[in-house]
Amino acid sequence: MADRGSSAAAISFRNATRRFGGRRRLRAGPFAPTAAVDGVDLEIAAGRITGIIGYSGAGKSTLVRLINGLERPDDGHVIVDGTDISNVGERQLRRIRGDIGMVFQQFSLFSSRTVAGNVEFPLRVAGVPKRQRAARVKELLDFVGIGDKAKHYPRRLSGGQKQRVGIARALATSPKILLADEATSALDPDTTSEILTLLRRVNRELGTTIVVITHEMDVIRDICDHVAVLDHGRLIEHGDVYDVFARPTSPITRRLVRGAVGDIPSDETLARLRTRHPGKFVTVAIRDTGNGENPAGQAVTGGDDALEHFTRAGVDVAIVYGGIVELARRPFGAITFAMRGDDDRIAEAVSGLRTITEVIEHDEAGV
Numbered sequence: 623m624a625d626r627g628s629s630a631a632a633i634s635f636r637n638a639t640r641r642f643g644g645r646r647r648l649r650a651g652p653f654a655p656t657a658a659v660d661g662v663d664l665e666i667a668a669g670r671i672t673g674i675i676g677y678s679g680a681g682k683s684t685l686v687r688l689i690n691g692l693e694r695p696d697d698g699h700v701i702v703d704g705t706d707i708s709n710v711g712e713r714q715l716r717r718i719r720g721d722i723g724m725v726f727q728q729f730s731l732f733s734s735r736t737v738a739g740n741v742e743f744p745l746r747v748a749g750v751p752k753r754q755r756a757a758r759v760k761e762l763l764d765f766v767g768i769g770d771k772a773k774h775y776p777r778r779l780s781g782g783q784k785q786r787v788g789i790a791r792a793l794a795t796s797p798k799i800l801l802a803d804e805a806t807s808a809l810d811p812d813t814t815s816e817i818l819t820l821l822r823r824v825n826r827e828l829g830t831t832i833v834v835i836t837h838e839m840d841v842i843r844d845i846c847d848h849v850a851v852l853d854h855g856r857l858i859e860h861g862d863v864y865d866v867f868a869r870p871t872s873p874i875t876r877r878l879v880r881g882a883v884g885d886i887p888s889d890e891t892l893a894r895l896r897t898r899h900p901g902k903f904v905t906v907a908i909r910d911t912g913n914g915e916n917p918a919g920q921a922v923t924g925g926d927d928a929l930e931h932f933t934r935a936g937v938d939v940a941i942v943y944g945g946i947v948e949l950a951r952r953p954f955g956a957i958t959f960a961m962r963g964d965d966d967r968i969a970e971a972v973s974g975l976r977t978i979t980e981v982i983e984h985d986e987a988g989v
């Protein structure tokens with residue numbers, strides 16, 4: 623589908639805060655108003671896919687509503703495509719909203735309109751002439767892969783097809799920014815994967831800046847370039863997806879990463895493994911230490927190096943757990959070994975390994 627001349631837009635949060643329930647809470651007790659978004663400083667890069675993740679109530683939806691101006695910050699600033707929208711009037715806000723498409727968890731389609739009618743709707747609102755609308759709707763439906771469903775009503779569509787309509791509708795007016803709020807949370811894993819692939823295509827082919835709001839780290843793993851982790855309204859961690867997965871600094875991020883990668887055995891898994899495998903357990907990180915931008919330059923550090931160190935030190939090992947996934951198109955994972963042999967030799971092998979990658983030694987008590 624042709625990019626209709628929209629260039630990507632960046633979004634900046636500068637110490638942005640949004641509080642709710644101030645006076646009532648203050649009268650009820652000695653608490654300050656609840657900050658749903660609390661002093662967030664975040665740059666969302668133009669033309670990239672950024673994921674906002676956090677548990678329920680972390681402030682994700684409020685952050686999104688600050689981007690499209692449905693909420694205004696009580697303190698700080700929100701800058702969308704160069705305009706500080708913290709204090710702009712409704713007219714200017716409407717213009718900015720025209721550059722922002724939204725995709726929702728529950729699709730939010732008009733049940734009384736056909737698929738084509740749903741996608742056409744924002745074009746009507748924008749005053750696009752009828753003939754152009756028809757051509758644009760066809761182009762959009764072909765792009766999202768449901769060109770044959772134009773005359774169907776939403777009730778006859780699967781969840782995945784409904785979300786394709788939602789994406790086509792969101793793209794109708796060529797927005798610079800697409801906000802996807804839990805867009806795959808109502809879908810099964812295979813359909814989720816198809817919709818995420820479509821979103822990535824939107825980003826690659828149209829250059830749209832995409833902000834993905836999710837509580838699932840798998841979604842971040844599968845399509846995002848950058849990730850921001852929210853907790854109680856605060857930005858607790860953000861950065862390049864590979865870096866955040868490889869070196870999560872907060873316990874919440876560590877928990878989210880573990881859920882999405884499954885590479886480090888849990889205490890229960892370790893206990894089960896110990897019943898089958900004697901020896902000391904060690905988990906070795908598998909990382910791409912090369913140039914992430916260039917697949918040919920990938921240098922995978924971890925598995926083979928580990929085996930080499932063990933062999934050199936004369937330590938017997940069995941691979942007992944682990945896995946490697948592709949993260950931001952780079953290999954990422956960990957392998958857990960059960961080591962048998964002389965304590966000094968094991969210590970030598972482990973300290974050698976520590977010079978090249980991250981190593982977790984598991985003691986008998988657990989992780």
Ligand SMILES: Nc1ncnc2c1ncn2[C@@H]1O[C@H](COP(=O)(O)OP(=O)(O)OP(=O)(O)O)[C@@H](O)[C@H]1O
Pocket residue numbers: 642643656657658676677678679680681682683684685837
């Ligand atoms: N309009 C509102 N009035 C009062 N409190 C609100 C309002 N909107 C959000 N909140 C509160 O702000 C906090 C953050 O809510 P928000 O919906 O942004 O979180 P979330 O991360 O999107 O959660 P979920 O994943 O459950 O949708 C919550 O404590 C919520 O109760």
